[in-house]
Amino acid sequence: MSPALIAALPFIGALLPGLLIRSGRDVAAVSCATATFIALLGLCLHIPAIMAGEVITARFEWLPSLGLNANFRIDGLGLLFGILILGIGLLIIAYARYYLSRNDPAGVFYAYLMLFQGAMLGIVLSDNILLLLVFWELTSLSSFLLIGYWKHLPEGRQGARMALTVTGMGGLAMIAGMLILGNIAGSYDIGDILQAREAIQASPYYLPALLLILLGAFTKSAQFPFHFWLPHAMAAPTPVSAYLHSATMVKAGLFLMARLWPVLSGTPEWFYIVATTGLVTMVLAAWIAIFRDDLKSLLAFSTVSHLGLITMLLGFGTEAAAVAAVFHIINHATFKAALFMTAGIIDHETGTRSIARLGGLRRLMPVTFAIGTIAALSMAGIPPLNGFLSKELMLEQATHAVWQGNPWLMAAMATLGALFSVCYSLRFVWQVFFGPERDDYPHKPHDPGFGLWSAPALLAVLVVLIGLFPASMAGWLVEVSASAVTGTAQHPHLALWHGLNLPLALSAAALAGGAVLLALNRPMLAARAAIAWPDAKAIFDAITRAATCAAGFFTDRLTNGSMSRALAAFALTVVLCGLWAFSTGGWQGATRPMLPVQPVPLVGWAALMVATCCMVAFHRRRILALVLVGIIGLMVSVSFIYLSAPDLALTQISVEVVTVVLLLLALNFLPKFTVIDSRDRKRGMDAFIATVTGLGFGALAYVIMRSDFAFPSISEYMLANSYKLGGGDNVVNVILVDFRGYDTFGEITVLGIAALTIFALTETLLAGASGRRLRNWVHDSRRAGDRHPLTLVVVTRLILPISLVVGLYIFLRGHNMPGGGFVAGLVVSVALVSQYMASGFAWTQERQKINYHALIGAGVIAAGLTGIGAWFAGLPFLSSAYGYVKLPGIEEFELASAMGFDLGVFLCVVGAVMLALNSLSRIARQAGETVNLDPMDIDPSKEARR
Amino acid sequence: MELLLSSAIGMLTAAGVYLILRLRSFAVVLGMTMLSYAINLFLFSTGRLVVNAPPVLQKGVEVYTDPLPQALVLTAIVISFGMTAVVVMMALGAFLEGGDDRVDMPRADRLPGDGDA
Known part of the structure; x- marks a missing residue:
């Protein structure tokens, strides 16, 4: 069995108790024992070869540019520790089954235990010291979880924290030591380092590297004067003590000293x-x-x-x-x-x-x-x-x-x-x-x-x-x-x-x-x-207390809790840095001619400027401010159209709609007016800072727009290869889903996380003190008599299929024309939101079965799978392919693998937008928003029947 | 045209900065929205201004505007929606929990706790 697979088996085993969490202690123990046993068997199959003096290796490139490779090796030392880890692990799994009581969460325990086992096995089978360090830190983390397993015991929590602090600090020192060692040896592979004894011992950096590595080993193996954490870690359940603190983890330091023994x-x-x-x-x-x-x-x-x-x-x-x-x-x-x-x-x-x-x-x-x-x-x-x-x-x-x-x-x-x-x-x-x-x-x-x-x-x-x-x-x-x-x-x-x-x-x-x-x-x-x-322990506690006090002291001096003071300092610093950078740079003066000004853009510009001024003047009247935000957003979208950015215009305008709806929903529960609570002097000062920042930023934009590129832009490459490599005419979309697909993948993930954060915040708000406050909510403005008006309901129903078709169209054409997953997702969200607005949240929610969490997840997975698909063609993550398909009845059309990625973007955007709005609606429900049984308040067809 | 856009960027920035220096959460949210507009326009403008040359390939057309800042800004617009939504939610939560919508942290909340567990 490949060493990599042996090292991976405990991690696979760690998933099983989590997946089978409802099945009880027996199933968890048996599933973990099976994974451990298979790994042990795989390891033992190598015994004859190792006895014959061979070293079993498996090599995968991970980040070759950093020297970090997933290289594994089994030699005699690895075999010894592997047998100890897996053999005693097997016994501990059996023992823990009978040791844990019915009330202890056994699934969690076994998952942590297997995580630890995998990390430990990783250390002893690594053939790369950077990989070893990753596993090393994992053992610190998993042992922290195991020591603190009985969360209700203060000794458990304190012991876990102490162990993590001491071994974690040692681990940090060791990272430095290993980097020095690897640098001297010219390679991070253990096999190469073991050959470099003379070079390492002759190097002036031998002593620092030795000290730093030993710091890691001594803290892990509880050597004096770092021995004190181990007795406090005894607050862990006994199977953990028997496994981590006698047979395996504390021996990691020894293992390391033995591993590097030939060179150090x-x-x-x-x-x-x-x-x-x-x-x-x-x-x-x-x-x-x-x-x-x-x-x-x-x-x-x-x-x-x-x-x-x-x-x-x-x-x-x-x-x-x-x-x-x-x-x-x-x-x-x-x-x-x-x-x-x-x-x-x-x-x-x-x-x-x-x-x-x-x-x-x-x-x-x-x-x-x-x-x-x-x-x-x-x-x-x-x-x-x-x-x-x-x-x-x-x-x-x-x-x-x-x-x-x-x-x-x-x-x-x-x-x-x-x-x-x-x-x-x-x-x-x-x-x-x-x-x-x-x-x-x-x-x-x-x-x-x-x-x-x-x-x-x-x-x-x-x-x-x-x-x-x-x-x-x-x-x-x-x-x-x-x-x-x-x-x-x-x-x-x-x-x-x-x-x-x-x-x-x-x-x-x-x-x-x-x-x-x-x-x-x-x-x-x-x-x-x-x-x-x-x-x-008293000494350790005194040191931690002193460090906490010192940190508190400095924090207290650096910030007084006033956000506006911190932001003002930030804004001024940015302006000063900008000024300094500009004064030391060599701007040669404007080299690009200005575009002529047409009358229509001038009108748009005037509208934007006036709206922005009004915004500052009237921001205390919050609903008016939202109307002004709408105007500004509209003008920004129009300027995108005028300046050859149709994709941006589409995105901006649809984001504008959902943002304003979101802010309106929030405003339902916030005060409708902002009271004046800063003095004239502060406002004057703020206005000064704002003016300076605005002038600086505007001037910077002007200078950039009037100058030519300092370096040749990579955009030329993208324009030239958009069709050839990505199969799309819309270069912006090809950049998003293909050239820079990895960035986009990160972005939709962030968007999904933001939506989930909002959901989690809502869950907290609905419980506890704020939940009670919401239940007794008294609205500060009068309710509309006709909350679900006939006209709105009828019109949104008519619009829904049309806007869904538009969304689909924008999605499909995105690769070659302005559009794509982002815009389509926003358009569909707007269509759905308008249904909620017309007939009320609960009424609409009952009539659809889409789970927004699942939508976000499906989006990220779809995008990820599309990317992984490239691996099967032997290409790097997210390489795309395209071809043309001819179906009877319709014209020949193009199918690109990037479309699967764009579908992920689409799903994620719809899920995130809807989950955010949905969360705010749930707050409204808690505050006594009634649920209507009919789609509209006054229904003439019913009146007529009566 | 460049003058118009840069003055708009400057104006939006000034309004945004003034609003984020206010002491109530909603004004800060509005300020961040203004700043988002300004920064998106700024990023977009680094591709220089070109009229009537969208980066959509067509036969016989040679001149296109720079597509790269556009791709950057497109995702930035969507992300800034996500950010606004989270901040609004936090503002709402602070208001419902604490009873007012001030952004400054009272001194009592800032000092480190007693330390244990």
Whole structure:
């Protein structure tokens, strides 16, 4: 199966729970599990090839000009992480099915989970660092959604926000680092970057790139001092913690360090930054974990500690350490996911995760006890479990590491970390399962059903099997992935027994020390409680609060909430910039002759000027102002006709009609007059600003019109090729639907979004305080006695078929004559609106079945599909084709694929205009507009019958 | 002719700017409509003025006006309708929610909230 398809499968799976949202938890879980399973199967089919040393790739050009390509690769490292992500994902999907309660929205949960899975899989299968960054950000976003899944819990929301802030900031730093890296290597493809080790390490930008990339990796993998977000992310549902915060997402940082290991590692900078950070994190987090009371918090800090361990191993920069790191990634994922699931089971069955309220569960929950104990002992590094093996390898590597000339510091600190690890692991087992049974558990504990414990049990079995038979169970995976990390073939020798050596002695010391520490637990707890430790959350909150205050301070200084002040400043700035630009430019004086002035345009110009002056003078009388808007719009349309722009004239005049109707409908609920509330001085000032702006803009237009083009215009190309390439004589229409079709596609989408925004605003207005206000609305003007007059009704009925035919005609001829989708859509809208005006909204609405939302959607889809159609002919998006068709009975006519696009424009315009007007009518209904049963108020035919 | 059009553009701009500096929402909406006219005419005028030469190809005709600004303005006209509709709706909503149609934001609404969740 193609790597691209494997990466796409979880995203496809993410759609299923949303589509099947009504079918319940089982269907959602099964559909997600199916997608995950197919992806896992596809991945596993590549195992033989990867074992043979091949790298499976799939390449698609996305934005080759930016170096961003959708390239995917599966090598040993990708295989290891892919198996972890999909394999544990499968177990989590099954576990979550039984963990979530009936009241939790399961469809949403599974959709987020699959989204995360896809993003994570994308990271590990990307062969392009820009593509990797896209997936990287997606994991931050989807984990934000998952942590905040229980929206009603404030800890969930705060934890989600903190995680997003910390990992998001790291992600930003990493983008910069990756761009530098790609720049040095000359390519953004990982395959090429891995070849460029010498160039990268010799570059003066090596250190900045390293720091920025490590910032991203450390925040993601919760390394000190960014470790604090992970424990707060534990507010997430336990399946999320088990998946994201033990097995996958927090390992993304490790993955990245492993991926770039061949090019970044081996330098002193790498060793001191990475190994030291890892060591500090390992020891510090393990120490904190000893004292946590919340089970999940204990596990969270232990995860941070183990991530530190792996980071340290990668930081050593030796091949043997890389092998140990890879092996510990596998082992940690198995035992830690099992432990999180165990904690989830305990929480689920007893109602608490507080260690102080637990104890004595070994007889009450024997199955959970067995699973939890095996996993915890593995975490402690006790033979013969898998955690022991990788811990031995770690200790051995630590004994070889020399820190600032000190040969034993690393080993001593690593042993200390292992000692703490033993302590909190044993504490987990001892204080939860052993001790006397209590009678004050929140719920009566008992083992859960098979569904809940099967997934952790499977992992516990793996923990034992890998421990007993490391070479056959995990050796091959460690071998291929370590070979991929180091770039040279590795043949690690994994075995339970390495003989009596230094690591074994250190291990034994850690075990004994840990047990002693556990015995001293109570006095130590008391001692630790007496000291005030810095709380990372408090520091984080203080920083966020300070940033919010600073932002508020600056905003407050920049704007005082007065829109007119801000707009005046804007207008003056524009004028000043314009003046400056003009004074520094080199205008040579008018080069184009003026067109002679004819008497008729002069009259039109005078009408426009007078209407505009009246507009300013009488704008307080709002209805009069609307009449003046109509006059101005009409004059603008006429000037378009005169100046050879028939398409514009048609569009302007039909937009004019719908705009005025819209403003009239709104005015129904707004005051009819504007009161004077600015002082004479302000008005004088505003008039001055307006005059200056007007003069400047007019002068600019004049200068442009009197000068020749500075550069040859691309319009010549369009005029020359309109027919040849687009098959149309109307160049404006061909530009819209063909040459610049992509712009038009964006524009109709914006128009549709605007209409949907209006609809959404209306929904809000109809509910709540404004809805109540509307229900008690008292109209401030008298109602007409004859609201649906006979003449208007009859005339609009007669006009309807005619205007629809005109609309159709304008649509069809658009490619070759003035017209097209925009104009036709507006004409049809006007025809429909006039029906609403004549007989009332509700009456008309009952007699038509068009859904305007669907119309907008259909429009955008029709335009999009027409564009995609070009792909099948092997041409870029929105290339058009045309041909001539001869049908019996009518003349030969032209069919262009652009017509499908224009149809989309048409539908979208009709839908958007009608939805906007429709929304305003709904407000009128709420305000007590009565529904008439007859099309007109006074019907003479009825009078006659009576 | 150029003088007429540029003076009209200047006049419409001045009226539009004056109206958007008013303190009530409806006047601002009217001002934006005026500004739309001015800007559409301005964009159109960058193709220079030509009479009796619409950009519709015909046999034997060699001179056409510049079609590109026309295509730009055509979509701008439709979009400005969408914009006017959204702004009117927002003005209406503010009036129904707040009880008056002032555009300025009272100080109390501007200050950042307490921050949490």
